[in-house]
Amino acid sequence: MTLEVAMAARAGQLALDVQFASSAAVTALFGPSGAGKTSVLNAIAGLLTPSRGRIVADGTVFWDAAGVNVPPHERRVGYVFQEGRLLPHLDVRVNLLYGRFFRRAAERSRDFDAVVSLLDLAHLLERRPRHLSGGEKQRVAIGRALLASPRLLLMDEPLASLDAPRKSEILYYIERLRDETRVPIVYVSHSVEEVVRLADTVVRMEAGRVVEAGPIFGRLEGGAVVETRVASHDLAWGLTRLAFAGGELYAADVDALVGERVRVRIRAQDVSLAVSRPSGVSMLNILEATVRSLDGSAGASVDVRLELAGAELLARVTRKSASELGIEPGKRVFALIKSVAIDRLSVGYA
Amino acid sequence: MTAAELDIVLLSLKVAFWAMLGTLPVALVLAFWLARREFPGKALVDGVINLPLVLPPVVTGYLLLLTFGRNGAIGAFLEQHLGITFAFRWSGAALAAAVMGLPLAVRAMRQAIEAIDRRLEDAAATLGASPPWILLTVSLPLAVPGILNGLLLSFARSLGEFGATITFVSSIPGETQTLPLAIYNFTQVPGGDSAAWRLCVLSIALSLGALVLSEWLARAARHRVHA
Numbered sequence: 001m002t003l004e005v006a007m008a009a010r011a012g013q014l015a016l017d018v019q020f021a022s023s024a025a026v027t028a029l030f031g032p033s034g035a036g037k038t039s040v041l042n043a044i045a046g047l048l049t050p051s052r053g054r055i056v057a058d059g060t061v062f063w064d065a066a067g068v069n070v071p072p073h074e075r076r077v078g079y080v081f082q083e084g085r086l087l088p089h090l091d092v093r094v095n096l097l098y099g100r101f102f103r104r105a106a107e108r109s110r111d112f113d114a115v116v117s118l119l120d121l122a123h124l125l126e127r128r129p130r131h132l133s134g135g136e137k138q139r140v141a142i143g144r145a146l147l148a149s150p151r152l153l154l155m156d157e158p159l160a161s162l163d164a165p166r167k168s169e170i171l172y173y174i175e176r177l178r179d180e181t182r183v184p185i186v187y188v189s190h191s192v193e194e195v196v197r198l199a200d201t202v203v204r205m206e207a208g209r210v211v212e213a214g215p216i217f218g219r220l221e222g223g224a225v226v227e228t229r230v231a232s233h234d235l236a237w238g239l240t241r242l243a244f245a246g247g248e249l250y251a252a253d254v255d256a257l258v259g260e261r262v263r264v265r266i267r268a269q270d271v272s273l274a275v276s277r278p279s280g281v282s283m284l285n286i287l288e289a290t291v292r293s294l295d296g297s298a299g300a301s302v303d304v305r306l307e308l309a310g311a312e313l314l315a316r317v318t319r320k321s322a323s324e325l326g327i328e329p330g331k332r333v334f335a336l337i338k339s340v341a342i343d344r345l346s347v348g349y350a
Numbered sequence: 351m352t353a354a355e356l357d358i359v360l361l362s363l364k365v366a367f368w369a370m371l372g373t374l375p376v377a378l379v380l381a382f383w384l385a386r387r388e389f390p391g392k393a394l395v396d397g398v399i400n401l402p403l404v405l406p407p408v409v410t411g412y413l414l415l416l417t418f419g420r421n422g423a424i425g426a427f428l429e430q431h432l433g434i435t436f437a438f439r440w441s442g443a444a445l446a447a448a449v450m451g452l453p454l455a456v457r458a459m460r461q462a463i464e465a466i467d468r469r470l471e472d473a474a475a476t477l478g479a480s481p482p483w484i485l486l487t488v489s490l491p492l493a494v495p496g497i498l499n500g501l502l503l504s505f506a507r508s509l510g511e512f513g514a515t516i517t518f519v520s521s522i523p524g525e526t527q528t529l530p531l532a533i534y535n536f537t538q539v540p541g542g543d544s545a546a547w548r549l550c551v552l553s554i555a556l557s558l559g560a561l562v563l564s565e566w567l568a569r570a571a572r573h574r575v576h577a
Contacts, residue, residue, distance in 0.1 A: 089574065
């Protein structure tokens with residue numbers, strides 16, 4: 001499934017001019033509030049009409065300035081809104097079945113009971129939306145979108161209105177969804193943690209424009225994301241050994257089983273560089289890497305992009321050190337990462 | 351209550367009921383139109399609907415007589431082609447009451463429709479509901495408390511209608527003489543005081559009953575929609 005968006009539109013004060021394509025299982029639209037992320041989702045869903053451009057999903061042209069405009073109810077996109085938007089006059093069961101009712105039997109790809117058990121909704125079915133907690137509302141909203149048998153699932157900051165424990169609860173369900181249902185998801189968020197945990201492709205937006213679009217690994221602002229697998233737990237020291245193509249990393253006590261995939265975000269400022277293998281340092285994580293490029297030559301610091309067997313890392317060092325160590329593209333270096341600097345919050349299960 | 355009094359009460363209820371029922375589709379369409387569409391002359395349409403509120407009822411009644419009377423443009427057409435007569439019939443009393451109550455009904459329904467969260471309609475659209483289905487399963491159910499309120503206002507207004515009715519269909523006992531008209535009639539004849547007084551008490555009881563019922567229904571409907 002491929003999604004192609006090229007559109008210009010006015011949304012309130014904002015002039016949108018957005019272009020990206022993605023065939024990832026989860027595409028994140030990432031950026032600060034007011035960047036126009038929700039407007040892009042609305043245009044994909046048909047709730048906002050662009051002024052020019054073209055929106056194609058799964059080979060179906062949803063909208064084209066040349067005169068195609070599939071109405072929202074025929075697009076078959078499931079939309080999970082930030083504030084749930086459950087129908088207040090209907091109970092949870094009818095809310096869940098609402099979208100399903102409008103699909104022909106042949107298009108109904110989801111089994112009601114399977115969705116109810118995937119999202120643990122069985123005990124809520126007879127309730128009215130008013131008597132649900134924030135997290136329960138979002139689970140029902142996700143189930144309702146799924147049961148409409150969408151070709152594409154749009155999620156607009158589904159965790160924004162929830163407190164921290166609810167957030168991680170819903171995040172867990174969204175992960176199950178991604179891994180078990182195979183419906184591609186476009187996920188809008190301004191939270192790095194959510195994006196790292198869920199997304200494969202990131203479209204970074206600012207002030208109505210796409211700043212950067214591509215695979216998540218190695219590309220997140222101010223750092224890099226590395227996908228690893230839990231190799232072993234070292235109970236004596238409270239450490240977890242994480243293996244990936246470029247080597248091994250130690251992280252403090254990661255809450256995952258051996259063999260599980262874990263995404264780690266490593267911030268650029270937590271990575272130092274050495275030109276020879278250092279000894280007598282406290283850092284556990286020392287990885288050999290090749291310098292690929294240097295960016296941001298203005299100012300005192302420079303971001304050095306490193307490559308290690310397919311994975312990428314970003315190191316922020318002073319321009320003075322970079323110059324004195326002779327760091328340039330192609331050079332072999334050692335990256336020193338503080339194991340404790342691996343952000344627990346951003347450790348995700350993939 | 352005497353048999354004659356009972357007849358008057360039943361006639362009043364019949365007139366008010368049919369006025370309310372006839373108002374429903376017209377008021378609903380007008381309310382949706384005014385709440386959801388922008389068009390040139392909207393203020394004028396709004397004004398015309400509200401005219402019966404400010405016009406002397408006798409003017410409304412006279413205009414009805416001119417258009418729906420036997421020689422009126424619409425009245426003559428209806429009588430010749432459809433066999434429907436309003437002039438000097440109870441149906442004419444219902445028509446007069448409906449016209450007088452229409453602005454109240456439209457206002458209540460329009461407010462309810464304007465209060466509907468449009469984002470819920472968007473959500474229904476993404477779930478596959480076409481505009482008619484959205485209207486049927488989201489917009490109308492959410493507007494039900496306002497719609498009921500509008501209907502009951504129309505009903506209550508009909509029970510009290512006097513000026514337009516007496517001008518349009520006169521005060522014919524057993525046909526167009528509703529409670530207010532009968533009361534007026536008794537006050538105009540010598541020795542009719544006690545009969546008028548008895549009807550006044552009935553009128554108060556009826557109106558109070560309608561108001562209590564409307565409050566109860568509105569509360570039940572709100573509970574259904576927002577619970």
